[in-house]
Amino acid sequence: MTDQTPAPEDQADGDKLLPPRELLDGIDAAIDTGDTAQLNTLLEPMHGADIADIIERLDPARRRAFLSLYSGEIDGEILSEIDEAIRDEVIGQLPAEVIAEAVREMDSDDVVDLVEDMAEPEREEILAALDATDRAAVQQSLAYPEYSAGRLMQSEVVTAPEHWTVGEAVAFLQSEDWLPEQFYHIVLVDPRRHPLGYVTLGRLLASAHDVLLRDITEDSFRTISAFAEEGDVAYVFNQYHLISAPVVDRDDRLVGIITIDDAMVVLDQEHEEDILLLAGVGEESSLTDSVMQTARQRVPWLATNILTAVAAASVIGLFESSIAQLVALAVLMPIVASMGGNAGTQTLAVAVRGLATKGLTKDNYLRVIRREAVVGLLNGAIFGLAIGSVTYMWFGSFGLGAVIGLAMIINLTIAALAGILVPLTLEKLGADPALASPTFVTTVTDVVGFFAFLGLATVMLL
């Protein structure tokens, strides 16, 4: 038992969450002087997840030096926490026996996570370190599709027949020597391994020895298909406050179990994807990526955006002669476009979030679309009036004020519709609704904004 007395850095208390500056400086110094003993002393009390973070944050040269000094201490916990972006690099620098040892310590789900993106030969090399049972478990998981519950589950499950008593179950647990590191439930199965319910360990401990397990199962019991998408798995854990859930194959037979900590990691990754996709950044991007990797990831959406920006510009091109007659149009037109982009993005965020949390469904599509359109109209009227008045004062033209006000109403209404219809359409097409939707929405609001404002001005003023 280490860390028995809660040290200050163990408390979740604001700044104390991150390793203190002095510690990091000490680690840097130990790396630079090649002082393995000092490095071991500094890192000994730290959690593997924090050591992994430190490795991620080192610059590549120091990281190499660190790995050669510290390789003997890299264990399964550290390895499974290292960010995918640098994992290949780290593995490439570690001696084969260190990796083999680390992999043997891991639960099957962590091994799957480690090897699933590897090429066949590297993967085989790592799996060779496992004993036959563990290797079979990993290979079974890998047979399920990427991002499925089958990839997320661990195969180590504690099961019992439902006709057992509490006493029999307790005796069984005491005699077993292969129990998983962490488990919270016993899954009851029939002779063909169909899960029937589960008993929490707390309930088991609190019950008398002659009570039947089938009489103390939890009220609510859910199995997860091994083919279910991992995002749906995270949703189910969050929705029903599950701690662990049995995973079944197509014949409803138990093949593994997923625990909530893995579901929480998935939830976190899905949100990361949403934020990065919404901004048109590759979902794989990481703070440790190099300049070239980063620049390359950003190109696709910048390229899309330049095309849509040229399209919007060519709308303006249609009205060159109007602008030549009234330069104020060029001054004012970005205001209409910008407000449309802003309003559209607001609706978009609500829609993307609603789809992610399954709050926006077929039942309420129409109601939400209607609400957003009315909100767009209403805010269009408010800000149309505001900008119309400003324009009147600025340029002294009532007509110009009326035109910009009307264009604002049109653009904010269209913006609201685009903000919800773009993600719904992406979802219908089977794409992620967050997939750089702002680019599509602002294309609509730029084109409509310029067209409405310049078109109305041409018709009404010139």
Next chain:
Amino acid sequence: MTDQTPAPEDQADGDKLLPPRELLDGIDAAIDTGDTAQLNTLLEPMHGADIADIIERLDPARRRAFLSLYSGEIDGEILSEIDEAIRDEVIGQLPAEVIAEAVREMDSDDVVDLVEDMAEPEREEILAALDATDRAAVQQSLAYPEYSAGRLMQSEVVTAPEHWTVGEAVAFLQSEDWLPEQFYHIVLVDPRRHPLGYVTLGRLLASAHDVLLRDITEDSFRTISAFAEEGDVAYVFNQYHLISAPVVDRDDRLVGIITIDDAMVVLDQEHEEDILLLAGVGEESSLTDSVMQTARQRVPWLATNILTAVAAASVIGLFESSIAQLVALAVLMPIVASMGGNAGTQTLAVAVRGLATKGLTKDNYLRVIRREAVVGLLNGAIFGLAIGSVTYMWFGSFGLGAVIGLAMIINLTIAALAGILVPLTLEKLGADPALASPTFVTTVTDVVGFFAFLGLATVMLL
């Protein structure tokens, strides 16, 4: 035990996650005909969280009808899952005895969540339903700041002295009749209730009766300060894969426990906030809000945006005579601004995410800022060359192509800097870094984009 056999809708398998259309239609029909018996039959097999979702999705008139038909069945599980946006409305429509009964079933953390936003008289009314111990627990939690670990914890903790044996602990659990609904660990405490470590129930069950609890505690043990921010609590659970963690007061005495399912809910809410704040939507917004509520929530950032848009427009106003001489400038200028906005938003998303996951810290600020600036310069060069060539072909002017290319390089570099410096500044000021940062970033990229392009054109071409 209900739901013993996994029914199809219990499986996390794509479309099966949501209640089927026919069921919802059946519920609508039962509400419209006032058929309580039918409503009970339809909802009986459903989880409280799903019933809460159905209540949220009903339109207000049907919701009132539903609540009066179904009020007898509203229990603690349903009530604690109902979205805050409509919770007051729902509580207002339920008979006092239904609420009292529901509240008595809840864990103390769910009661805290229910009453914390209520006015004093309503809160007192609800707390009056609790017995003295539970009420004291809720009041203890409410004494901690909003969004703190103290508000999130439940006070029901299973503890044991560290000198106990496994046999003594098991005997204690069997004799207790107040054990919490869900618990996964026994927290070891000294005589002054300082937590010393914890034992998982799995480990307890697998150990011999004469083993001391202190010899089977978990390696890694973390306490959480009751004053820690809930976002930090979620971070700690996610980082260290905790299942539950003891909460301590300023004197390091045990006051409660937080379980991972509550931390997962916080993580989910924090992400929702990030997405909504980034889009300039009030963080409290919900799909169930009315048109007026929604319109009002969106006004503040639209108002901010109109001011910044007018500022950008007045930059254009400085160059009216240049535009009058060369209308092509008006056509092209939004392209420079739009690309800047896009590139800035990309950097922003990475920065906001990095701050949220504590991947972006003082240690690597400078490295990330440098990386982003170089990426901005590089992509500025690529897209500057592209748009310069397009402009040359479109308008047949080499000079105009050179000007827009240069302006693009300048704006994409500034965009990258704004994308990271705006959220860092908000964080430094103690604000949420996601707080509508896109509005600030696009203000910078609009102003710089227009100024660089029109300014260069004026100097170089006219």
